[in-house]
Amino acid sequence: MVSVKLLSLATLVGAAVAQNTTAPLRYMPFGDSITEITCWRAKLWEKLQGTDWATTNFVGSGKNENACRDTKYDRDNEGHSGFLAINIANSKQLVGWLQRNPADVITMHLGTNDIVQQNKPVDQIIAAFSTLVQVMRDSNPKMKIVVAQIIPMGMGNYNGKVQALNAAITPWAAGKNTTASPIWVVDQYTGYSGSADNRDGIHPNAGGDDKMVSVWYPALVSAFTSARADQVAAAAAAAAAERREMPFIA
Template sequence: MVAITTFLSLLAAASTAAAQSQNATLRYMPFGDSITEIICWRSKLWNKLQTTEWSSVDFVGSGKTENNCRDTKYDRDNEGHSGFLAINIANQKQLVGWLQRNPADVITMHLGTNDIVQQNKNVNDIIAAFTTLVQQMRDHNPRMKIVVAQIIPLGLGNFNTKVQQLNAAIPTWAAQQNKTESPIWVVDQYTGFSGSGDNRDGVHPNDAGDTKMMNKWYPAIIKAFEAAKADKTAEL
């Protein structure tokens, strides 16, 4: 009888742990500038996730504005900030406060456009800001799963040469910053994206551009979710 009782207790504990693992909500922060804030790839991503095991993932962030996506259902929370520079966000430690208010397990980052367009910042300075931002993410959560974009092209001005220079620097930088417990995935949002045809105003994606961005993000985000879920399961 004692053996049966012990077995049943162990079985109940295992069932409880499995249920907790299934119910542990992952928190995902879309982070960046206006190409994260005033677009619709987030809506498309949320809807695609609804048909998967990741339908309960909680999008987090201080931004909650609907951006004419004609979608009343999606989780609008994000940390996209129109006009913001990566260098300023890093130096002013703005991400530190955003993560304190909205903790995250997974984060995507599409930044650098405004650094180039507004102030023609040096690529090395932008990359240094990325390093600072990654450290701030890990100070908040040592096991943060990070997805970084090689940013989309522009359809105005002569900025794409520097965009390409930044994008070329990102993979080597990411490999240097990568950690087993806090991996970085690089997503090429530049290749196959037309700065004129896939942007509605030369900067921000139109519907076709939003779809392309979502499809590029998706595989890496799923890998990040899987890694974050494994962490939560291991904690039980």
């Protein structure tokens, strides 16, 4: 006969496992002003509603509303207008941001300011990306990472450099990819017009926001699915460990 005490313990463990496997995923939109002062985050949140990922918790220190005509969306993000990838990496700013707002999944759209403001070499930008990915993985060894080939500019003569950076991102990501912490590369450049889809030559207008969401979304679903699988595996392992520690009572 199994004791009531043992049954109660097993029930509690089962409840804990169920809670862990359904805990909302934490997602950090990370980047510069193209993440901070645009509305693609609002539209992405709206697209997630009614799906298995509706409870996803957007995380980050930023909470700008941006006049996106949505009073409900989760505004938390780590977009920083004017910031360079190189400076974020060298100043170790992402370390503190992730300490304060841990994440399971992160998107990164960076490099625009490195090119437009300071004409930084592509290899230096890519080196900064490597530093940032390591920070992500130091924060969470199973971080799921989605990196954008960045949108084109509708001003100046920057798109040649943008294309060079975008071309370098694919082999870089392949070299950094791991099973535990995969990197998805999404192409935010192709099919996007720097003039028609940007409101000021740099930041997306409503049509640009829509295009960005359509590119982010499939990769994010894959990243969320992978992160949820980690949650389920961790909960199952914890439950198995609890069962091994339970005394057998006849």
